[in-house]
Amino acid sequence: MRIAPLLLALLGFSAVAAEPALRPSANLLFKQPELLRPGSCVAYREGGSGWVMTDPVYYLKGAVITAEVRTRHLGKCPVVPGKTLEQYSRDEFNRHALAYPCVSENVPERDEQIGMVRLRVTDWETPHARKAENDGRLYRGMFIDRKLEKDMEIELEADLLGACTE
Numbered sequence: 386m387r388i389a390p391l392l393l394a395l396l397g398f399s400a401v402a403a404e405p406a407l408r409p410s411a412n413l414l415f416k417q418p419e420l421l422r423p424g425s426c427v428a429y430r431e432g433g434s435g436w437v438m439t440d441p442v443y444y445l446k447g448a449v450i451t452a453e454v455r456t457r458h459l460g461k462c463p464v465v466p467g468k469t470l471e472q473y474s475r476d477e478f479n480r481h482a483l484a485y486p487c488v489s490e491n492v493p494e495r496d497e498q499i500g501m502v503r504l505r506v507t508d509w510e511t512p513h514a515r516k517a518e519n520d521g522r523l524y525r526g527m528f529i530d531r532k533l534e535k536d537m538e539i540e541l542e543a544d545l546l547g548a549c550t551e
Contacts, residue, residue: 408486410500410542411454421452421502426549429541431521432512443512443523446549447504450538457499462487471519478519479530486542500543509533 414421421427427449433442463480465473470481481487488494511523511533522529528539 405456405496405498407454407498408500408542408544410544411498412500414452414454414500414543418452420548421449421543421546423449423451425449426507427502427504427546428549429522429545430547431523441512443510443521444508445506445523445528445533445539446508447506447539450503450505452500452502452543454498454500456496457486458494458496459486459488460484460494462489464490473519475518475524482522482529501540502543502546503538503540504546506533506535506537506539 419425425448427447429445431443432440434440463477463484465477468477470478473481486497486499506528509523509526509528511526512520513525518524526533531537531539
């Protein structure tokens, strides 16, 4: 009879150990569910770096449709030999952005739980300068490789979003 509780404890521990790790985006869904209620206005922002001369901030705003935690397999990040991310063409950068989150070449592939938010796009401002080509997901009226349109639906990790400041 003493073995039964020990066996149950070991089985419970192994089940917990097998669970995919929670990424910060999944934690956000549990810690701040009010931010990601259906209908809430959220914004994805890029830019704003610099100490003296601050870069402009580009954004995409939308209304939350759904927010959920999903298990995703993190495969290897696509790389272009001999180039850094800043040297990628826009197509090469887009392949990387579409694969993200991913793991580097020297890290084993794994499953993780990710907080994903589907939103309906309402407004945006994107950079057009060639130097911004590989700065982020927003560029020349596009979200990665898709032309931005009012009411289109996109998905982003929850921790990339903030509340709208209208």
